[in-house]
Amino acid sequence: MTRYSPLVAALLLAIAAPCALAQDATVIRGARVIDGRGGPAIEDATLIIRGEHIQMLGAGIRVKMPDGTKVVDYEGKTIIPGLVSDHSHIGQVEGAQSGNPDFFTRENSLRQLRQWEVYGVTTITSLGVNNPAVFYPLRAELHAGSVPGADLFGADHGIGVPNGAPPATMMKAGPNQLDRPATVAEAKAAVDAAAARGTDIIKIWVDDFNGTLPVKMKPEIYKAVIREAHAKHLRVAAHLYYLDDARKLVDAGIDIVAHGVRDKPVDAAFIQSMRKRNVWYIPTLDLNEAAYIYAQHPAWMDTPFFQHAVQPDLARQFADPAWKAKALDGKALSTNEQALAMNLKNLKMLHDAGVRIGFGTDSGATPLRIPGFAEHRELELMVQAGLTPMEAIHIATDSAAQLLNLDDRGVLEKGRLADFVVLDADPSTDISATQHIEAVWHRGRQVSGKVEAFTP
Ligand SMILES: [Zn+2]
Numbered sequence: 001m002t003r004y005s006p007l008v009a010a011l012l013l014a015i016a017a018p019c020a021l022a023q024d025a026t027v028i029r030g031a032r033v034i035d036g037r038g039g040p041a042i043e044d045a046t047l048i049i050r051g052e053h054i055q056m057l058g059a060g061i062r063v064k065m066p067d068g069t070k071v072v073d074y075e076g077k078t079i080i081p082g083l084v085s086d087h088s089h090i091g092q093v094e095g096a097q098s099g100n101p102d103f104f105t106r107e108n109s110l111r112q113l114r115q116w117e118v119y120g121v122t123t124i125t126s127l128g129v130n131n132p133a134v135f136y137p138l139r140a141e142l143h144a145g146s147v148p149g150a151d152l153f154g155a156d157h158g159i160g161v162p163n164g165a166p167p168a169t170m171m172k173a174g175p176n177q178l179d180r181p182a183t184v185a186e187a188k189a190a191v192d193a194a195a196a197r198g199t200d201i202i203k204i205w206v207d208d209f210n211g212t213l214p215v216k217m218k219p220e221i222y223k224a225v226i227r228e229a230h231a232k233h234l235r236v237a238a239h240l241y242y243l244d245d246a247r248k249l250v251d252a253g254i255d256i257v258a259h260g261v262r263d264k265p266v267d268a269a270f271i272q273s274m275r276k277r278n279v280w281y282i283p284t285l286d287l288n289e290a291a292y293i294y295a296q297h298p299a300w301m302d303t304p305f306f307q308h309a310v311q312p313d314l315a316r317q318f319a320d321p322a323w324k325a326k327a328l329d330g331k332a333l334s335t336n337e338q339a340l341a342m343n344l345k346n347l348k349m350l351h352d353a354g355v356r357i358g359f360g361t362d363s364g365a366t367p368l369r370i371p372g373f374a375e376h377r378e379l380e381l382m383v384q385a386g387l388t389p390m391e392a393i394h395i396a397t398d399s400a401a402q403l404l405n406l407d408d409r410g411v412l413e414k415g416r417l418a419d420f421v422v423l424d425a426d427p428s429t430d431i432s433a434t435q436h437i438e439a440v441w442h443r444g445r446q447v448s449g450k451v452e453a454f455t456p
Contacts, residue, residue: 025050026444027065030075033057034428036397036411038390041078041428049418052145052443056414077438078426080393081412082122082419083375084400087237087258087282087360090126090152091134093367095313101174104131109138112364112371113149115309115456118448119372120421120440123151123401123409125360127237127258128158128203129166131176136198145443153404155203155237156194159187159225164215165205165239170366184224191228200404202229203258205239206249210335219248226253237282241339243270256280256358256403260343262288271353278356280403283347285381286361288339290368294318295327305435308451309373317367344385351387359400372451379431389431418444 026049033045035057046061047054065071090112091104116124126135135154142152157173160166162180166173179190191202204225206217222238229236235255240246243264246257250273257274260283274281300306301318310318317323327333351357361374375396382392401410409417420441425433440448448454 025055026070026072028072028074028079029061030073030077031422032078032426033412034078034080034390034393035413036081036394038394038398041426045079047079047412047418049441049444052417054412054414054416054418057412074422074438076424078423078428078433079412079420080120080423080427080434081397081410082421082440082442083120083359083396084404084406084410085116085121085124085150085360085363085375086256086280086358086400086403087127087284087362088116088124088371089129089362089364090124090138090154091131092129092365095311096317096367097313098366099168099170099172101131101172101177104129104134104174104177106134106138109134110147110149113142113152115371115454116150116363116375117148117440117442118451118454119309119375120434120437121150121372121375122419122440122442123153123404123406124363125201125404126152126154126364127201127360127362128155128205129173129177130154130156130158131174132156132197133176148447151442153200155201156197156199157190158203158205159190159221160205161213161215161217161221164213164217165207165209167209167213170209181221184220187221187224188228191225191232191234195229195232195234199234201256202234202236203239204236206245207239207241210241216245219252222249222254223252243267246270247273250274250277250279253277254279256282258282258360259284259287259362261346262339262342265342266346266349271350271355274350274355275353280356280358281347281350282358282360282403283343283382283385284360284362284378285340285343285347285385286363286374286378287369288336288343289377289381290361290366290370290374291336292327292333294368295324297324303435304452305376305437306373308454309370309456311367311456314367314370340381344381347382348386351385351391356403357395357399358403359396376435379427379434383431389427389429392431393427393434 028047033042044060048056090109181187237256237258361378363369363374398410422439424436427433
């Protein structure tokens with residue numbers, strides 16, 4: 001039955017206006033739409049797409065479409081915005097291997113970007129260790145939508161520490177992928193060079209990777225980086241682990257805490273300065289769990305949703321008893337379990353206190369941080385931390401886009417990019433429903449169906 005509302009007249013005009021326009025419109029109808037802002041879903045929604053953008057979104061509209069209008073019926077499905085990762089890496093991993101600068105190729109990066117896209121992550125941020133010769137042309141192509149894959153933003157080389165972080169064994173970087181300034185002048189020069197190349201963000205690695213490295217970044221270095229980045233109108237994201245480092249960095253003017261605080265509970269003073277300075281916090285809950293969970297073989301490892309994200313060499317590693325035994329070695333296991341527990345607790349406290357939360361898992365940094373899968377696991381862990389499914393979705397979409405200063409995505413509304421994921425279940429009460437992907441739409445086009453059709 002036709003329901004009349006003020007939207008109908010506008011809708012008829014929008015569809016029936018010039019014929020040439022009418023023919024490139026796509027009308028999506030019947031689905032429940034979660035728009036990303038965190039409010040109640042729109043039931044029986046009609047979504048009109050023109051080109052790459054949403055032209056209209058409203059509830060319960062039924063009108064006759066002119067010939068040539070593509071109509072897609074998604075009755076019974078739920079639509080959420082494409083997920084946005086604020087902390088990932090491209091070009092670090094191939095199969096079960098990482099730490100080889102030869103992996104930073106256009107082909108390998110595109111393979112991963114396509115995987116994120118098929119898993120509904122339509123925008124990612126490669127937070128450092130990028131080879132500019134590969135990264136910038138790729139970013140331009142993905143911004144233009146001329147190649148398949150998640151849209152790409154990033155932090156150029158990133159700034160580490162001589163003989164320190166990031167550990168050369170984990171993320172062995174080529175000479176064109178990382179700076180390790182020893183002096184304030186070198187730090188300033190590294191920021192200037194990244195700014196000149198057009199970086200989106202500046203990344204620093206500050207800590208000693210749980211005592212495995214002999215040095216941390218000196219305060220004079222990170223202060224110089226922050227000062228110079230701000231002078232160039234760039235924001236700085238920090239790799240960190242300890243509350244003490246987080247506190248000092250926030251006081252020094254850091255813009256984005258790129259990992260959760262995992263050694264201690266955050267305290268009132270820290271929460272207050274995060275809020276006062278409007279600092280973003282990306283918990284990366286999945287990261288510590290990924291270090292051991294695959295060796296424990298939870299039931300979800302037998303689902304197609306997991307398996308289609310895992311390259312064959314990595315699947316073989318997961319089945320290898322010797323690898324499993326090593327991954328479950330006592331000390332590393334308990335360190336990672338404790339880190340995850342603290343990270344969950346701190347996320348809940350910071351979120352409840354109104355600190356701005358971004359979304360990311362460090363996917364792609366190592367083989368265990370699996371692009372696409374990691375982001376859906378992160379949503380589950382956020383709910384385990386005590387957030388509601390709608391809060392978790394809001395963080396992974398609207399909030400994550402805001403962290404990147406992007407106002408053209410993250411929310412499903414008129415004028416924004418038509419980046420969305422069609423689900424065969426409703427995640428508003430059960431977050432694991434985000435894993436029932438029916439289709440992914442990116443820039444107004446359906447770019448994939450179920451993940452089963454994807455070979456990693
Ligand atoms: Zn990272």
